[in-house]
Amino acid sequence: MTGQISAADLKALTQITKAGCGMSMFFLGVALFMHFLIRKNKASQAVQILMNLFIALFFLNLTFLINESIANLDNMAACVVMAAFMHYSMLATFTWFFMQALHLYFNLQKVPTDIKYYVFKICCTGWIIPSLVVVGLLSASKYDSIHISADNETSATMCWIPDAKIHLGVNIGYYIIVFFFTLTIFILTAVQITYFASKDAKAKKNGSTKKRFLSLLSLFILLGITWGFAFFSYGPLLLPSYYIFTILNSFQGFFLFVYYYFSSRIVVDDKKQLETQSSGTENTNISSSTG
Template identity: 50%
Template sequence: MMVNRTTPPISPDGTIDPSEASGVLNTLESLLDDIKNSNKSNAGIVMGEVIGVIQLQDKNTKRKDIDICYSSQQNLMNVVETNQKTDFPWSVKIPSEAFDKSSLQNNGSAFVGVLRYPNLGKKDETKNYAVLNNEVYGITMGANISNLTNNIEMTTKLKTSVGNASCTSWDGNGNLEWTTFGCETEMIDNNTIKCSCSHLTFFAVLMSVPDASAVAPYLDSLTLISSVGCGISVFFLAIALFMHFLLRKAKSNQATKILINILVALFLLNVSFLSNESVANSGDKNACVFIALLMHYSMLTSFTWFFIQALHMYLWLIRQNVTITNYMRKITVLGWGVSMPIVVAVLSTGGYKAVTLSSTSGKIARMCWITDLFIQYIVNIGFYSLVFIFTTIIFIIIVTNIFQSRDIRATEGKRLMFRKQLMMVLSLFLLFGLTWAVAFFSYGPMLIPSYYIFSVLNSFQGFFLFLYYYHIHNDVAGHFSDDPGSSSTTSSIVKVSNAVDNIYN
């Protein structure tokens, strides 16, 4: 049975108004009596470019899953058997649980209506997404269908590789605002996107943000730089840890112990990054979640230890007369414990999933990471921003004191070499994790240069810190009550310079 309805209003640019699309979907229920009178279980719907299908399930029969597929060759939608849907570019599986809920809210009657909308909504060049194939699918069952245990599954076949695809929904009210809430995205065999959603409404697959598209031509080189840098860092970090635990453990002071914790955190971060793509390609969801959690935890832990390093320098070099009992034990708990509640919270919300990226060469890369941009911005960028602000303030204070002491000591005939002071500053820059701040400049004309600088500095960070660790020769006590008797500004500045000289040589 085929039903022709009035075509939704189409604007001169070929788009369909969202409010009209929502209204048309809600009127499908008016077709039920016509379908029942024709003794048919389903009917095709044609409204100009908008096509669809409506399917009834008899109240006297057991509810069952059904598959509805769209055929681009015939430009129609139809209900098919499960084993016949593999060649269709788009299909949706409606679980029996949804029909049960529809039946309870519609006095025993259960139905599903699906409409395909091309070019839904006005084109807006300022938006940071594109709708895959310009296709939006509206699904209704005449009832509030949400919180399903057996999700609605939609699959979309791809003609070419895509990057950063995400399954989204729109509630049909107001402006066309997409959300990933209630939907999960999964890539299958490089050419199929599977969307699994726990509710019914309008659905679309959104494509890469423009910045990600701009990076696509450079993805291969950035990946190579990161992989090589992380590999070198893992090698030298392992050597540094070997040297410490087997050769220098007995000579460790507080500053060295903090540095070793930084090295361990960076070692975990680099190892998890290098193994991430292999785990993502394995298709094991549990392993993907684990490696994403480990990489996220080690990254946040690295940020925390950068903060602790700056705090230690502040207490020792600036405050000086501070006494903290069980100091190393407390900062160790802080360094490794503060990130745990964060990753547990992200894990509980299902935030760790596989992400797919593609380069212009056609190479597809997968990694296990956080798919929710809200979590990415609030948790990761927000967390580092706080660390960055604190470490930058301490960095400026210490560097200022270093160069002030240079002028003071010059009058005493003890001018330090500029190269030596520059190495102090660079060492502090690395120890405080300030190289990660390059990501703040990833906009506009600085987008690509900042990505290359970020990849080089942070993937090779472990190697740079190994070089620093290798040049530590003196066993400095590193306690806070360092010469408490001196209080003059001049002597304090000189003490800062002397202390930094001892640490960074």
């Protein structure tokens, strides 16, 4: 794809990607640290699923950042391992977008998720399915180094899948399935949010409108729909779609951290408010009984 853009644009996109992946890795690491070492309460099912997405995305960013360095070692075995690990991380990220949407669908349809080992079954599906694809490609020796060029000049080397047909069939085909499912769930959620908001008289206030917009934007990023901008990389939209795709997806880890941080604060504030209301009710009851 990069053969159709200039070397300057390729360099700019590479710098944006590296900066975004580095920042995303840092904030995803902070989020995982907060979750596993600081969080005292038992995490909800939604948070547990989100943490699995964070892990997959963390390794995707990591493998991308070190991929070129491994490719430049000219070590075939190391490059194959690097390509397979990066590919697995990418497919796992796509799969966890799907799992996020599936869990959201269950909540929308009020499907009980208190079944035995629900999260464990979700985790097995989320991590095993991508591994089957990668093992299949490894056994068929489909991983190797590739050369990325711009303006008919080689600009970079990385470990990946040299066969363009396999890349399109496996990766693009895999994401198309995820994309249509997550987009459908996003639309259903947006319709439901709009429907309930229209029934609320307070929804006309700017604050409520802003909150709904931010909620939908967060969901748009959470479900990985931003990866769909790659479908517009043709004709006059080629270069703009590359930049939009690169910025949104390179910094996706950072955006998800912001979502996780503020959603965690909302939960904490709600708990405090409930505790305050409960305490106030108890005091009122005590005063009434002693009066």
